[in-house]
Amino acid sequence: MRQVKHLLADKGSVVHSVSPAAPVIDAIRMMAEHHVGALIVMDGQRLAGIVSERDYARKVVLKGRSSSATPIAEIMTTEVVTVSPEDSVDHCMRLCTERRVRHLPVVDADRVGGVLSIGDLVKAVISEQTEQIEQLQRYIAG
Numbered sequence: 001m002r003q004v005k006h007l008l009a010d011k012g013s014v015v016h017s018v019s020p021a022a023p024v025i026d027a028i029r030m031m032a033e034h035h036v037g038a039l040i041v042m043d044g045q046r047l048a049g050i051v052s053e054r055d056y057a058r059k060v061v062l063k064g065r066s067s068s069a070t071p072i073a074e075i076m077t078t079e080v081v082t083v084s085p086e087d088s089v090d091h092c093m094r095l096c097t098e099r100r101v102r103h104l105p106v107v108d109a110d111r112v113g114g115v116l117s118i119g120d121l122v123k124a125v126i127s128e129q130t131e132q133i134e135q136l137q138r139y140i141a142g
Contacts, residue, residue, distance in 0.1 A: 003089070004083055004084065004085050005085035005086065007089065008085065008106060008113065008114040013106075015112050015114060018042070018072055019041070019043070020071065021071055023068050023070065023071060024056060024067045024071070028053075037053050038051065048073075049080055051076040055076060055077060059075040081095055081104060082105045083106055084106065084107065085106060085108050089121055096121065102117060103115055103118075104117075
């Protein structure tokens with residue numbers, strides 16, 4: 001099974017991040033601009049949390065709060081589930097399922113080196129299964 005580092009090599013390691021002090025509206029604009037569902041919250045070089053569209057919907061919209069007056073620190077998730085570059089795709093899929101998260105920051109030596117989404121993981125699993133099916137078909141045919 002492929003490892004996180006292989007997925008990042010294919011996908012790239014761009015990390016879209018915001019400050020905990022920034023207003024929520026900035027995060028929502030950035031998510032829309034980059035077509036992502038979550039942003040890493042960085043306090044300087046330190047991973048402080050993650051903020052997602054789900055956080056916005058549940059902690060701002062449903063509570064009638066102002067997107068421009070609410071800082072990200074008030075709605076972000078601080079107990080971030082992370083993975084390392086050496087972790088397997090299977091391990092990441094289990095984490096997403098068990099912890100009910102859709103985004104996994106990749107941390108190596110206390111440095112955020114990328115983010116994997118559930119979509120990235122599903123794509124990797126489908127690709128691996130397709131390769132296995134093709135190998136089996138070649139084996140049977142030849």
